[in-house]
Amino acid sequence: MQIVFIGPPGVGKGTQANMLVDKYGVLKISTGDLLRDAIKAGSPLGNQAKGYMERGELVPDELVLGLVQEKVSIPQSNLKTFIFDGFPRNIQQAIELDKIMLNIHSKINLVIDFTMDEEDRISRLSGRRMCPKCQRTYHIKFSKPKVDNLCDICSVQLVQRSDDNESVIRQRSAVYWEHTRPLLEYYKKQEILKSIDASQPIDKVFISLENLIAPLLGA
Numbered sequence: 001m002q003i004v005f006i007g008p009p010g011v012g013k014g015t016q017a018n019m020l021v022d023k024y025g026v027l028k029i030s031t032g033d034l035l036r037d038a039i040k041a042g043s044p045l046g047n048q049a050k051g052y053m054e055r056g057e058l059v060p061d062e063l064v065l066g067l068v069q070e071k072v073s074i075p076q077s078n079l080k081t082f083i084f085d086g087f088p089r090n091i092q093q094a095i096e097l098d099k100i101m102l103n104i105h106s107k108i109n110l111v112i113d114f115t116m117d118e119e120d121r122i123s124r125l126s127g128r129r130m131c132p133k134c135q136r137t138y139h140i141k142f143s144k145p146k147v148d149n150l151c152d153i154c155s156v157q158l159v160q161r162s163d164d165n166e167s168v169i170r171q172r173s174a175v176y177w178e179h180t181r182p183l184l185e186y187y188k189k190q191e192i193l194k195s196i197d198a199s200q201p202i203d204k205v206f207i208s209l210e211n212l213i214a215p216l217l218g219a
């Protein structure tokens, strides 16, 4: 069972993916998290990706695909459920993902399109905070940590992502409409596309998500 989450920045798909990880033990593959890890580690790939991310542009496909390939190439990965969060981001990446899946004798079974009004997303993103250690995200109003400004898991001070400022957010949204949005048609043709109204409260979104996914997980 392999699931792709699609949606513009700030729609809350990372939060929902984390909730699925916690409840069902699925594996999340977030290319944004992997790229931020590479930057933190100061790896050559991280250094190459940094400028693109700071500008809100897509990192070149070959860099991102290498990261995904590495994550999926674990023994018996065809038996695991992956949630791809923020990948693929364009048609070429979707075609490559299909090939990666074929190689592990698996396929994408479900693609979820998270939808929300643009201005709501932008105001949500400005309140987003992230744990610099585990990359779990919180919101100062909608998804507060148990202790003020500390990660629930790592107890580390939360930070604001450097690309969560309004001008970069708008650039990331524009990139979404130009490059990522056409994926909906790609997956609609395969009849595996479902949509969720992500403007509902987080717990309600999760219930909608579970209604789509739980039967497929055998839960």
Ligand code: AMP
Pocket (backbone or CB within 6 Å): 009, 031, 032, 033, 035, 052, 053, 054, 056, 057, 058, 059, 060, 061, 064, 085, 086, 087, 088, 089, 093, 163, 172
């Ligand atoms: P995210 O954490 O998913 O919001 O991604 C943050 C940034 O990482 C994006 O604005 C891109 O610069 C880069 N990025 C993440 N995933 C991809 C991807 N699949 N392809 C290209 N760039 C990506």
